[in-house]
Amino acid sequence: MxxxxxxxxxxxxxxxxxxxxxxxxxxxxxxxxxxxxxxxxxxxxxxxxxxxxxxxxxxxxxxxxxxxxxxxxxxxxxxxxxxxxxxxxxxxxxxxxxxxxxxxxxxxxxxxxxxxxxxxxxxxxxxxxxxHARPEPVFAVDEKTKTIVYKGAPLDLSRYEFRMLELMIRHPGQVFSRGQLMDHAWEEPDASYDRTVDTHIKTLRSKLRNVDPECACLQTRRGFGYCLRVGE
Missing domain, CATH: 3.40.50.2300 (Response regulator)
Known part of the structure; x- marks a missing residue:
């Protein structure tokens, strides 16, 4: 077929x-x-x-x-x-x-x-x-206003949440370790703890599910880190 x-x-x-x-x-x-x-x-x-x-x-x-x-x-x-x-x-x-x-x-x-x-x-x-074509993206990033829209709804994100989510949107499917996310989102990553990333990921998931209760796009790859599932 x-x-x-x-x-x-x-x-x-x-x-x-x-x-x-x-x-x-x-x-x-x-x-x-x-x-x-x-x-x-x-x-x-x-x-x-x-x-x-x-x-x-x-x-x-x-x-x-x-x-x-x-x-x-x-x-x-x-x-x-x-x-x-x-x-x-x-x-x-x-x-x-x-x-x-x-x-x-x-x-x-x-x-x-x-x-x-x-x-x-x-x-x-x-x-x-x-x-026969890629679907319209479910995420839209506005770098000038530092906002992200998910399925037509603007997300109320903190600075760190924006930077982490923006990185994963730019590289869908790629797994990022806690250290990589901290290096990208924090000005002084050495001053923060790895588990801080977990807390922000949990908050991000909650905000995405406020828009779509079935959202499961923010994935945990046990032993590796986190990634954004394409097409969710």
Whole structure:
């Protein structure tokens, strides 16, 4: 079917990283399929039609390089390697094995989805958008007046709330740690406590839900930080 969501197989044994990738993939109107091992990934490939694979090099049961070699013996499905190693030789090996791209950890989930889209476009598998165009943004930022409008309603924000929310609006889907949010929002971040960010996030959620009681766009990524869910 023309409008069927693209299936993105995420082969990653670290659950938190897999969750972040899956979240980013979903916000870009694609369907994530997770496998924590090469063996599980092989099963997924046999069960459904996969459009692209995001493949971690360091899997618990088999090297991602070896798994890629086996995939390439029978399929030309696009592959993006993920690795904690940044050496040039690793990149060369991955690309010579037939990978389409290579990203070193840590990476931006938003950049990863941009690369996924680019590869699918090149392979003639453009990802459809709802209504053939991106929906109108639910947030509007006015830098001159330092105000943010959510679903047509101006938000009554403190200086710190404005700066944190503005940063996340500018980078939807990207996870920001408490330290990153403090560095952006506070003039003297060292004089504040990390938990201060949690308090402001809680207040921000309350203000968003005053506009839309079902709002769940301000997400917690346990062990990583916070992000703004695109399209909420």
């Amino acid at each position: 023309a409008n069927q969501l693209k299936q993105i197989l995420i082969v990653e044994d670290e659950q938190a990283i897999a969750d972040n990738i899956a979240f980013a993939v979903e916000t870009e109107h694609m369907e994530p399929v997770h496998a924590a091992t090469a063996g599980a990934a092989e099963e997924r490939l046999g069960e459904r039609s996969i459009d692209l694979i995001v493949l971690d090099v360091g899997l618990p049961d088999e090297s991602g390089f070896d798994f890629c070699r086996r995939i390439r013996a029978k399929s030309d499905v696009p592959i993006i390697f993920l690795t904690a190693r940044e050496s040039e030789i690793d990149r060369i090996v991955g690309l010579e094995l037939g990978a389409d791209d290579y990203m070193a950890k840590p990476f931006s989930p938003r950049e990863l989805t941009a690369r996924i889209r680019a590869i699918l476009r090149r392979s003639g598998q453009a990802v459809p958008m709802s209504g």
